[in-house]
Amino acid sequence: GESVGLHxxxxxxxxxxxxxxxxxxxxxASDYFIWYKQESGKGPQFIIDIRxxxxxxxxxxxxxxxxxxxxxxxxxIAATQxxxxxxxxxxxxxxxxxxxxxxxxxGTLLAVQP
Amino acid sequence: DADVxxxxxNRITKTGKRIMLECSQTKGHDRMYWYRQDPGLGxxxxxxxxxxxxxxxxxxxxxxxxSRQAQAKFSLSLESAIPNQTALYFCATSGWVGxxxxxxxxxxxxxx
Numbered sequence: 001g002e003s004v005g006l007h008x009x010x011x012x013x014x015x016x017x018x019x020x021x022x023x024x025x026x027x028x029a030s031d032y033f034i035w036y037k038q039e040s041g042k043g044p045q046f047i048i049d050i051r052x053x054x055x056x057x058x059x060x061x062x063x064x065x066x067x068x069x070x071x072x073x074x075x076x077i078a079a080t081q082x083x084x085x086x087x088x089x090x091x092x093x094x095x096x097x098x099x100x101x102x103x104x105x106x107g108t109l110l111a112v113q114p
Numbered sequence: 115d116a117d118v119x120x121x122x123x124n125r126i127t128k129t130g131k132r133i134m135l136e137c138s139q140t141k142g143h144d145r146m147y148w149y150r151q152d153p154g155l156g157x158x159x160x161x162x163x164x165x166x167x168x169x170x171x172x173x174x175x176x177x178x179x180x181s182r183q184a185q186a187k188f189s190l191s192l193e194s195a196i197p198n199q200t201a202l203y204f205c206a207t208s209g210w211v212g213x214x215x216x217x218x219x220x221x222x223x224x225x226x
Binding site: 042044104106107 | 118154155156157159172204216218220
């Protein structure tokens with residue numbers, strides 16, 4: 001079946017270090033991927049997205065890498081700050097063209113140590 | 115002001131009671147969704163609507179119903195609440211295919 005999973009449920013990093021959060025997906029037909037950040041008591045917030053015709057996309061302090069060969073997605077956060085502490089979800093859109101029915105991973109908790 | 119607003123933000127209700135969660139959006143999006151979030155299970159889709167005349171079941175629609183009153187409003191109802199419906203509920207919206215889904219702040223529902 002289709003699934004989106006994360007390799008590490010919890011990631012602890014020192015402030016200022018770079019963070020890498022990983023995600024595996026199983027549907028090779030998925031054409032769109034998103035990373036969300038969810039802070040305690042809030043709804044998920046869009047961070048960055050990438051389409052399947054790209055391998056890399058950069059935002060402000062964040063980079064998403066897509067490896068379609070091994071069906072792997074990663075989120076890199078540069079110079080991690082305390083405000084980056086949150087749960088991070090990856091999501092995939094398994095249907096090409098017709099819907100926005102995203103499949104979400106269970107999330108990785110990023111804990112930034114001062 | 116939030117683009118996607120949910121009410122109530124917190125509610126405790128008794129088993130068997132009817133409860134409605136309301137959602138309104140100012141993003142002008144046609145597509146609206148209701149998700150449920152449980153620890154360790156991620157976000158699961160309950161219902162979605164691609165326009166005012168369109169309602170579709172998601173993966174966990176049993177025990178829930180929805181109403182799309184207008185482009186900007188999408189409500190979720192639990193006709194007879196049960197304890198395993200205790201969860202965090204999110205309303206969300208999106209534009210056309212491939213666009214990002216934007217979430218509300220969530221509604222905590224506890225069924226006792």
